[in-house]
Amino acid sequence: xxxxxxxxxxxxxxxxxxxxxxxxxxxxxxxxxxxxxxxxxxxxxxxxxxxxxxxxxxxxxxxxxxxxxxxxxxxxxxxxxxxxxxxxxxxxxxxxxxxxxxxxxxxxxxxxxxxxxxxxxxxxxxxxxxxxxxxxxxxxxxxxxxxxxxxxxxxxxxxxxxxxxxxxxxxxxxxxxxxxxxxxxxxxxxxxxxxxxxxxxxxxxxxxxxxxxxxxxxxxxxxxxxxxxxxxxxxxxxxxxxxxxxxxxxxxxxxxxxxxxxxxxxxxxxxxxxxxxxxxxxxxxxxxxxxxxxxxxxxxxxxxxxxxxxxxxxxxxxxxxxx
Amino acid sequence: xxxxxxxxxxxxxxxxxxxxxxxxxxxxxxxxxxxxxxxxxxxxxxxxxxxxxxxxxxxxxxxxxxxxxxxxxxxxxxxxxxxxxxxxxxxxxxxxxxxxxxxxxxxxxxxxxxxxxxxxxxxxxxxxxxxxxxxxxxxxxxxxxxxxxxxxxxxxxxxxxxxxxxxxxxxxxxxxxxxxxxxxxxxxxxxxxxxxxxxxxxxxxxxxxxxxxxxxxxxxxxxxxxxxxxxxxxxxxxxxxxxxxxxxxxxxx
Numbered sequence: 001x002x003x004x005x006x007x008x009x010x011x012x013x014x015x016x017x018x019x020x021x022x023x024x025x026x027x028x029x030x031x032x033x034x035x036x037x038x039x040x041x042x043x044x045x046x047x048x049x050x051x052x053x054x055x056x057x058x059x060x061x062x063x064x065x066x067x068x069x070x071x072x073x074x075x076x077x078x079x080x081x082x083x084x085x086x087x088x089x090x091x092x093x094x095x096x097x098x099x100x101x102x103x104x105x106x107x108x109x110x111x112x113x114x115x116x117x118x119x120x121x122x123x124x125x126x127x128x129x130x131x132x133x134x135x136x137x138x139x140x141x142x143x144x145x146x147x148x149x150x151x152x153x154x155x156x157x158x159x160x161x162x163x164x165x166x167x168x169x170x171x172x173x174x175x176x177x178x179x180x181x182x183x184x185x186x187x188x189x190x191x192x193x194x195x196x197x198x199x200x201x202x203x204x205x206x207x208x209x210x211x212x213x214x215x216x217x218x219x220x221x222x223x224x225x226x227x228x229x230x231x232x233x234x235x236x237x238x239x240x241x242x243x244x245x246x247x248x249x250x251x252x253x254x255x256x257x258x259x260x261x262x263x264x265x266x267x268x269x270x271x272x273x274x275x276x277x278x279x280x281x282x283x284x285x286x287x288x289x290x291x292x293x294x295x296x297x298x299x300x301x302x303x304x305x306x307x308x309x310x311x312x313x314x315x316x317x318x319x320x321x322x323x
Numbered sequence: 324x325x326x327x328x329x330x331x332x333x334x335x336x337x338x339x340x341x342x343x344x345x346x347x348x349x350x351x352x353x354x355x356x357x358x359x360x361x362x363x364x365x366x367x368x369x370x371x372x373x374x375x376x377x378x379x380x381x382x383x384x385x386x387x388x389x390x391x392x393x394x395x396x397x398x399x400x401x402x403x404x405x406x407x408x409x410x411x412x413x414x415x416x417x418x419x420x421x422x423x424x425x426x427x428x429x430x431x432x433x434x435x436x437x438x439x440x441x442x443x444x445x446x447x448x449x450x451x452x453x454x455x456x457x458x459x460x461x462x463x464x465x466x467x468x469x470x471x472x473x474x475x476x477x478x479x480x481x482x483x484x485x486x487x488x489x490x491x492x493x494x495x496x497x498x499x500x501x502x503x504x505x506x507x508x509x510x511x512x513x514x515x516x517x518x519x520x521x522x523x524x525x526x527x528x529x530x531x532x533x534x535x536x537x538x539x540x541x542x543x544x545x546x547x548x549x550x551x552x553x554x555x556x557x558x559x560x561x562x563x564x565x566x567x568x569x570x571x572x573x574x575x576x
Contacts, residue, residue, distance in 0.1 A: 178443040180427055183416070187424050190413045197373060197407065198488050199399035199428040 018163055022156035030155045034227060036267040037166040038220050043247035043259035044173055045216035048209035050248055051182070053189035055108060056210070058099075058115030059217050059244045061122040062092040064236035066218025067225035068126060068133060071142040074226065081146045085222040092218025093211045100210040104203060119241050126233035138232040145226040162223055169216050170260065176212070177256055185209055239280060246283050250290045252297020261298050324387060326351045326492055326523050327372070327403070332381035334367055341367040343547035344381070349492065354514065354524045356538035356555075358531075360568060363544040365527045366408070369496055372525075373405040374398040386491065400428055404490035408497045411481030414470035418461055418480055421469055422452040425487030452487065459483040459513065475506040479513065486517065493517065495526040499533050511537045535559065543567070 022030050042059060049056045070088035073079040079087070103114040126133050133139055145152050145161055152158045176182055187195040188202050196202055225231055243266075251262020266286055273279040294300055327349040334342045342364040349355050357365050370376040372383060374395040382391045385403050393401075412421050426448055456462045459479050464472055469480055478498060485493055498514065499507035511533050518524050528534045534541065535555040543551040543558055545567040551558055558564055 180423065180444065183420055183424050184427065186416065187413055190415055193375065193395075194407060194411075194413065195424070196375075196395035197399055197405050198425050198484060199396045199404075200424075201394075201396045 015167070019160075022159050027155045030159045032268070032271055034155075034159045034162050035224075036264055037162045038224050038227075039244075039247065039263040039267045040260050041166055041169050041220040042217055042244045043251070043263035044170055044256075045213045045220070046244055046248055047173070047213075047256070047259050048176070048182075048185055049206075049213045050253065051177075051185040051189050052206050052209050053107075053192070054104065054206060054210065055112040055245075056115050056213070057112050057238075057241050057245055058118045059213065060236045060238075060240035061115075061119045062096060062214040062217035063221035063224070063240070064122050064126060064233075065092040065095055066221030067231055067236070068139070068221075069218070070222035071139055071225040071231055072132065074143050075139075075141060080149070081143070081226060082148075085145075085219060085226075088222035088225075089215045089218035092221070093215040096211045096214030097207065100207050100214075104206045104210065116238065116241070119236075119238055123233050123237050126231075126236070133231075133233070136233065138230055140230045142225055142229040142231070144229065145223070158227055162227070165219065165223060169219065173216075174256055181205075181208075243283055246287050250286050250297060252294075252299035254296055255299050258297050258299050265298060325349060326386055327525070328384045329372070330382050330384075332368070332371060332383065333379050334364075334371055334376060335379045340547045342371060342378075342544075345544070345547075345549050347542060347549070349523060349525050351523055352518065352521070353540060354518050354526070354538050356534040356541040357525060357527045357544065358529075358534055358541060358558075359544035359550070362546075364547040365544055366496065367547075368544070369405060369494055369527060372398075372494060373403065399488060399490075402489070402491035403494070404485045404488045404492075405494035406481045406485050406496055406498065408500070412469050412477060412484060414468070416469060417466050418456060418469050418472065418483075419449075419452050419465040421480055421484050422455050422487045423448065425455075425484040426451055428488050455483050455487045458516075459486070460509075475502055475510075478502065479510060482510075482513065482517075486522075490522055492523045492525065495524065495528075497528055498526060499528060499530050507533050531559075 018033070021033050025033075042063060046056060046059050066085075066088035068088075069091045070081075070084040073084040073087055074081060099114070099118055103111060106114060127135050129135070130137075143151075145158055147161070152161060177185070184195070184200055184205050187198075187200060188205060192202050221236075247262040247266055248259045249262070250266060251260065252258035266283070269286075270279055270282050273282050290297060294304065325348040327347070329345060329347045332342055332345045332347065333340060345364075345368065347357075347368075357368065359365055367376065371378050374390070374393050374397070377392055382389060384390070385398075385401060388401065390398055390401065390403070399405075413424070416424070423444060453462065453465065456465055459482065461476060461480060461483060464476060469477060472480065478501075482493075482495065482498060485495075495514070499510050502510065507530060514524060514526070514537055526534075526538070538555060541553065541555055541558045542549060543561075543564050550567055551561045551564050553561070
């Protein structure tokens with residue numbers, strides 16, 4: 001059991017620092033951190049599905065659905081931001097239901113292949129349906145986000161919006177993971193036969209976890225659309241989908257904060273390479289290093305270091321008696 | 324009316340009949356043993372009863388309801404719960420979490436309470452989980468990761484999880500395999516206590532001492548067919564059974 005007081009202190013510090021970013025950083029940092037939080041939502045929302053043992057490499061498709069839905073509603077029909085955001089998230093969840101229902105019976109790599117194919121399908125639809133999405137010219141002129149009719153014109157206000165969204169979504173996911181639902185997800189990932197024998201409807205719970213992830217990915221996408229105000233189909237391709245997965249593995253799969261740490265760390269570190277070919281190389285190397293040296297992810301780093309120190313202090317002063 | 328009744332239960336794998344026309348009945352309050360040489364079809368039988376396999380032919384009636392072809396979780400929800408030979412528990416969870424998962428069938432907590440309550444699990448559910456651990460003698464290990472428990476405790480925890488699901492019929496797949504005399508004796512005592520609290524038991528086991536000492540009725544399978552049925556003393560002296568276990572040479576001797 002870890003100390004009860006440590007968690008709130010760390011949490012308050014992190015949130016406090018996040019609140020101070022617009023005050024001390026320029027617009028550049030505000031922009032970077034807003035994208036970091038978008039990635040945190042994406043990574044954390046993939047976790048329920050991964051916990052159920054579903055290797056989902058298609059999360060960016062649902063972000064894309066949320067982004068395009070919200071952008072088109074706001075741009076063409078002047079729908080207020082709050083409503084277009086929810087519509088984007090709901091459509092992403094509905095498409096998740098349509099894709100998940102027939103394919104969640106597949107396991108491991110077969111399910112992963114369906115999700116990979118789906119990313120490409122969504123990308124091609126966005127690319128080829130020119131009359132709606134403007135295809136490869138990109139969708140521009142998306143209105144800025146607004147709340148209750150007030151447009152958030154400054155970068156800082158948009159930053160606070162995504163910070164709020166992230167905190168709410170993380171809180172919801174946290175509560176779910178620590179309830180019986182989270183226990184059920186974990187049980188399905190650890191042994192689906194045993195879970196079934198205890199009366200767990202694994203098909204329903206896998207679908208629920210998957211749709212939940214799609215809903216929040218759609219939310220992140222909708223924010224992204226109104227924040228960047230330009231959508232380009234290849235952005236939501238295979239690369240982004242694998243990145244979301246890599247956030248989870250590099251951060252660590254063993255704890256809720258894993259994807260949060262992974263997404264923050266990798267997004268910040270890869271910032272200099274964003275959009276260049278080096279980005280792929282960077283993510284590949286990060287993944288390789290993690291698998292080789294920290295199979296439990298970054299969240300196990302403190303424990304690993306403590307073990308190393310223990311080894312050193314334990315082995316140096318006492319010469320081996322066996323010698 | 325029997326609690327469980329199968330008629331002509333048959334499962335073919337290709338041309339091989341793993342279970343072939345088995346009529347099996349279990350009455351309320353019994354402890355019934357299902358035995359037979361390796362490959363006799365005992366585990367297939369369990370998989371059919373618990374819904375992990377669909378029968379090729381035949382029917383399964385549980386407490387007056389035809390459950391043939393239902394999915395495993397639906398069968399568990401009706402009160403027919405099984406344990407497994409190998410994956411008996413969730414290694415990466417604590418003992419208490421394992422049991423709490425078993426309780427989930429009988430908890431009426433909705434999604435609103437999940438999001439807005441301060442506790443992760445309601446106190447009464449934790450208390451019920453602890454009761455089950457108490458009953459099975461694992462209370463001291465509630466917060467230990469189950470993979471760190473000794474083998475004997477792990478097997479008992481597997482039974483505790485199934486008990487948490489409040490079965491009316493409990494199927495135990497080799498509950499004392501790999502245990503020493505002392506441990507297996509304690510598990511068999513536990514099985515008797517479970518029965519005395521109103522749960523009917525059907526168990527598969529290779530440990531003959533345990534089976535003979537615990538079960539009131541024994542069903543012997545061989546090559547997928549029912550070979551014999553009766554009290555332990557009847558079955559252990561039946562020439563067909565001895566022949567099936569030891570081969571013809573010994574039967575003549």
